[in-house]
Amino acid sequence: MASRRLPPLPQYQKDGVTRRLCASAHLDEDFARHVHREFTADRMTAVGLPLGVNLLALVRHATAAVRRFDTRDRRLARLSAGALGAVVVALYGLAGGSSTVVGAGCAGLLAALGTAWWLVHAEESAARDAAFAVFRSGTKPEELATPVAGEVEDRLRELRRANVVPYTAAAERTNPFVGSGTKIKESVWQPIDISRPAADPAGGKLTITPFDAVDLHTYIAREMENIAGLEGLRAQNRLYVLGTHVRLIGGDLLPDPLGRPRARISPKLVQSGLVQPGAGARTYLSLERIGEGGRIIVSMHLRARLQHPSLSWEVAAYAIPPVGGRHYRVDTLPIDGFERWWSLVRYASGRFWPALRGAAGRGRRRTAEQNRRRRELEKWRKDIGKRHAVYDHGAVSSLREWVSSWDGVGHSERTDSQDFLHRLQQGVLIATEKFLKDHHVDTGSFDQAQQVINAQTYNFSGDVTGPSNFGNNGQIAYGPGQQPAGAPAGP
Template identity: 75%
Template sequence: MARKQLPALPQYRQDAVTRRLCAATHLDEGFAHEVHEEFTADRMTAVGLPLGVNLLALVRHAGAAVRRTEARDRRLAWLFGGLVAAVLLVLYGLTAGPSPAGTVGGCGILVVFGTAWWLVYTAERQARDAAQEVFRTGAKAEDLAPPAPQGAEKRLLEMKKANVVPYTASAERTNPFVGSGKKIKEVVWQPIDVSRPAEAPGGGKLTIKDFDAVDLHTYVAREMANIAGLEGLRARNRLYVLGTHVPHLGKDLLPDPLGRPLAQIPKQLVQAGLLNPGAGMRTYLSLERVGDGGRVIVSMHLRARLQHPSLSWEVAAYGIPPVSGAFGRVDGLPIDGFERWWSLVRCANGQTWPALRGAPGRNHRRGAANNRRARDLERLRRDISKRHVAHDYGAVDSIRERVASWDQLGHSDRMDSQDFLHRLQQGVLIATERFLKDHNVDTSSFDQAQQVINTQTYNFSGDITGPSNFGNNGQISAAYGQGGQQPSGAPGQAP
């Protein structure tokens, strides 16, 4: 059907959230170090799925921001040492009577403060320039920053097609789908009788074609995008593994017991988790839909429970709201002209002394934290290799989860998300019916079950049937990361 020729309205960028987070790494030192450490530092745990975020671009920009701030702090620390020496010379000149030492010390103080001011000004200007460039220009975000370490980039590329997700043992009780956000609904649909053959066109019964849960998952994954009418829908079978059970899969998942798990495993293991689930190992078909500009992410995790003579679907729907408004600093930065220059001058005037005074302490704390992490990892690896201590390799959450805020969820986001979920539900039902008909199964039992299933409703604020997820006034509690603390920065609106 021909479409009407209408003017094009402005659209969100598809990578709007990625660009906002990349900009935030240049403007928020704490966020930059958090991202850099999580994805490039030595570790023994998995990380959550990067839904709606280009991790390669984010890690590259975080690395550039970290290198810039560390270089600034190293220079400021040397300047602080020079300031101390200059002050001592001034004091000596005051106590020893007229002496060139006092003059030299006074000049030294002026030079130190002038140089420190210029370092702070330059670092802030470079940070803002980098943030504005990635946020506003059309070039690819990953091309605007130097590459990360080769090993880290390889892992990030593998995560784009991850087919296994180790999750921390504590998530088993609440949300094993780490990285998918907050639960909207969990339900097992009414069983369907798949043992009766369909009627033959000329009378009699057709012969049921053999099938298993892998065949059904494969069919639904292949047909869902067209059936549901959701462009950009991503469908992938993944094996979800309890973090403490990761070693049981051997080198296919954990080549080195003292390293981190892989993001991709042989597809036979993924299929095995569907037909013969192991201890703490089950395969789900994950349907993921990223909303306009990456603002909202809706996912539905499905598992076909085929135990003849019946079939049922285990369904878990999850959602991630828009990025926290704390990441919106880039929106308010002056772009050019006198306002930009004056804003940089004011920033340098206010930050020079705190930055100069705190540089030695920041360098020391950074080095101490690195040494502490290295000692902790060494101790843990020694316990694993020598004492055979069980270790939880599972991911706790994801970077996209931590930067989200339910306070940023608007009316359009809620309506779009509910539409996505209903389309996904209807798409699964249609795909299941077509699959059964293709295999000569009588669908009268399916028709009866569908009437009950279609009464399922979704509320993007939380699970309307599960009060455990509700806080004040029926709103879902928005926790951030492992400790439930709000992060220090990230964007809300797309450019």
């Protein structure tokens, strides 16, 4: 096609979501601690797919933020003890009628309060500087924070190329594609007769070239980006395993029965889930398209049901909306000048007393929670080792789904998502037809099935989390009060 020389318009950053979440980790303590605990703490369950987020960068920034928060709280805890001691001294002097002792106690209390104010001010100032640096800088986000433990980073890098996803048993009835977002469509396309050979142009019939589901999936994965016209489309065969069946797959998936499952396994096992699916283990071709700036993610999970003499496709489409409003604080903060100074003064003045008063209690609660989780893991590991208890290693969700909110979906995201899904559906049909023709299969039955399949549409209009958002034209319909399966509740 001919290209025109036109002036450029502003574009979303391709890693915009990652930068926003890294900045949010510095400004939102609860979020930073959640990320740090989710990806660095000892656990036996799998974590969800990254889905457009650079988890390595995010975990580095969250860990740096948590260290800064912990340092602040330790200092505030010591100051709170000093402030309490100063109050005792002042009361003692008051009871004894010694103005010198009362003055010393009051001076100590004021010093403790002033120091607490400055600690809160300094921590918030450092947090904003770090947030602005990662959000506005051209430097790669992962280069702006200190690396974490090597084994943690190795797991996060492996997760980028995950070819297996253990999912929690609770999701089996509704959404085995945990972390993929809200279900938009789920269906099994009309079967196609693949037993009839195509006509030979020279006369007679051609001989069908044998193929299996692995061949078909491989062809679709290789050709889809060009056929669908979706640059950057990710195609990956993944084995989805029921969390309680992880141990049955073997050491390739669960090297340590008392540890966490791996994110990558032998490709042969993935192929087995296509040709001969196991109990609670099936392989799907996951097609993922990330919208502009990562604001919305659309995925389609396909499985070829190849049982002679017919072929049908199992299809499930999901969408993850933009990041929720709590992660937009970095957009509202003043960058420099008097406004920044005054904003920090107001912040410290309003937060230093609650921070000082509750520092010791927060530390105790965090320690108690860590001990509780450790005891729970120890109990499970003991039950697994001695009583052969069955543990659910499956992931519950993904971080990208957890931080999303349908309130942020605009017209552009809705129309882009519809376009993505239509292109994916049409691409699968075109690729399937080309594959069958290449293998000398008569496509007459396919042409009939295609008319029915193309009548199915995707609708993103309205509030997706509300009732009855989808029509009956080949779409999922929800009754009053029901939610789309897997709709995120938000942080």
